[in-house]
Structures are given as structure tokens and as C-alpha cells.
Ligand SMILES: Nc1ncnc2c1ncn2[C@@H]1O[C@H](COP(=O)(O)OP(=O)(O)O)[C@@H](O)[C@H]1O
């Protein structure tokens with residue numbers, strides 16, 4: 001008998017295959033775990049943007065989660081696009097009911113092309129209901145700004161925002177650096193309440209970054225599902241997304257997707273953190 005780690009993604013469907021549920025399931029498969037899905041909304045989407053958003057009835061969302069949780073079982077869960085307050089509350093209730101421990105919350109708000117994937121009045125429910133259940137939250141910089149109400153320009157701002165998340169009851173946070181303007185590198189900042197971990201990797205000059213955030217969060221989820229410690233899960237996810245962006249796919253007329261198979265195909269001979277620098281600093285702030 002083969003046993004396998006199982007993970008559930010609760011997110012939106014991206015018909016273009018680069019982000020959302022599709023990116024999550026591809027990532028789970030590549031990292032060797034069994035993936036399941038509960039779809040919150042269907043998007044008509046491609047590399048040029050989002051052409052339509054069609055939310056799934058909350059009863060249908062509830063049933064999808066119950067069906068897989070009651071039968072198959074879940075070692076880790078990831079949330080992505082949740083669309084609105086009703087679905088945030090429903091998903092939070094399910095996480096509490098099943099007492100899931102490995103919970104990765106990617107607080108998806110806006111697609112790269114600017115389309116809104118979360119209604120504006122949902123942030124309070126996200127902060128009060130869902131974020132306190134997260135093992136780790138993975139906001140990008142605009143999402144971290146919306147949640148903390150802080151302008152994030154410098155690394156010091158980012159550290160303060162990370163601490164704000166912790167003070168809101170979020171166990172740990174990775175503030176992703178893809179939107180920042182460091183010239184040659186991107187720095188993701190991980191904070192667990194005690195230590196800041198910086199993951200500094202070369203910036204890749206490409207427009208094909210559709211789905212980077214979803215894939216990064218689902219790679220963390222896959223590693224947690226296998227029982228790996230959070231800091232290792234984050235480092236593996238960083239390597240995974242790095243290779244996926246290096247080998248990203250120039251398909252479609254706009255922002256192409258990342259290559260989920262790249263880590264397996266090309267990352268095999270890598271040697272530890274060869275591609276990036278990872279360092280730590282214990283918490284002290286001005
Ligand atoms: N051009 C890039 N070069 C290297 N890494 C990138 C690049 N763009 C994004 N990343 C990485 O991809 C992951 C997702 O980041 P980000 O783009 O900030 O999130 P989101 O997709 O949620 O907006 C992070 O690990 C980030 O550092």
C-alpha cells in the first residue's frame with residue numbers, strides 16, 4: 001500500500017491554468033503529494049487578465065470541503081482567492097471545525113492585471129476570522145499594506161508590518177518581495193515572532209510571473225503536508241518558485257505562467273541554497 005500526504009486548496013479557478021486552483025494542483029503534483037480542491041469562484045482568465053468572475057454558491061463550496069475532509073482526510077490546507085466575506089467566514093468555520101493545523105493563508109486580493117479577486121469590505125473578516133487560524137500567511141506587499149494599513153517602502157517598514165501580523169494573532173508571515181524594486185534581487189521576509197529570515201534570490205527579468213504567489217504558497221503547503229518544519233517548507237518553496245520563474249513560459253500574449261515542472265526537471269542538481277542567500281536576525285526594532 002502506498003501512503004501519500006494529502007493537501008486541499010480552497011481557491012478560485014483560473015481557466016488560463018497559471019494561477020489559482022490549477023497552479024496549486026500542479027505544484028502539489030510536482031512536490032509529490034495528493035492534491036484536492038474546493039473552488040470558491042470560477043474566473044475566465046488568461047495571460048492578458050481576468051475577463052469574468054463567477055462565484056460558486058456557498059452551499060456548493062461547503063459541500064466540496066466536507067466531501068473531501070470527511071472521506072479522504074487532509075494533512076495541510078491552503079486558501080487563495082476567497083472572493084467575499086461570506087466565503088471567508090465559511091472557510092474559517094471549516095478550518096476551526098476540522099481543527100486543521102497546517103494552514104497556509106495566501107490573502108489574494110488583486111490579480112496582476114488589476115482585477116479584484118476579493119470584495120473591498122472583506123478585509124475585516126479576513127483579519128478577524130481567517131488570519132488568526134493561519135500557520136503562515138503569505139501576503140505580497142500591496143496585500144500586506146491593505147491588511148496592516150502601513151505604507152511599505154523600506155525593509156524596516158516590512159519588518160514592522162510583519163510584526164503587525166504577529167500582533168494580530170497570525171502565527172507567522174512571509175511578506176513576499178516580488179513587488180519591490182530592489183534592483184537585482186527579490187527578498188522575501190519570514191517572521192515567526194522571534195526571528196526574521198531573509199530569503200534573497202536573484203531577480204529574474206521576465207514578464208511571465210502569472211501565478212507566482214499561488215505556486216509559492218502551495219509549495220509551502222505541500223512541504224507542510226509531508227511533515228516538514230515550516231522554515232524548511234518555506235526554503236523549499238522558494239527554490240521551487242525560483243526555478244519555476246527562471247523557466248517561465250512565454251505562452252499567450254500577456255503575462256505568461258511559471259513552469260511548475262522546472263524544479264523537478266532542472267533543480268535536481270542544485271546544491272542547497274546555491275541560487276540565493278538566506279540569513280536570519282533576531283527581533284529588535286527601533
Ligand atoms: N521577477 C522575479 N524574480 C524572482 N523572484 C520573483 C520575481 N517575481 C516574484 N518573485 C518571487 O515569487 C514569489 C511570489 O511573489 P510576489 O510576486 O510578490 O507574489 P504575488 O504573486 O502574490 O503578487 C516570491 O517568492 C517572490 O520573491
Ligand SMILES: Cc1ncc(COP(=O)(O)O)c(N)n1
Pocket residue numbers: 011012013014019020021043045080081108110111112117209210211212213214215
Ligand atoms: C483564481 C486566481 N487566484 C489567484 C490569482 C493571483 O495570482 P498571482 O499568483 O499571480 O498573484 C489569480 N490571478 N487568479
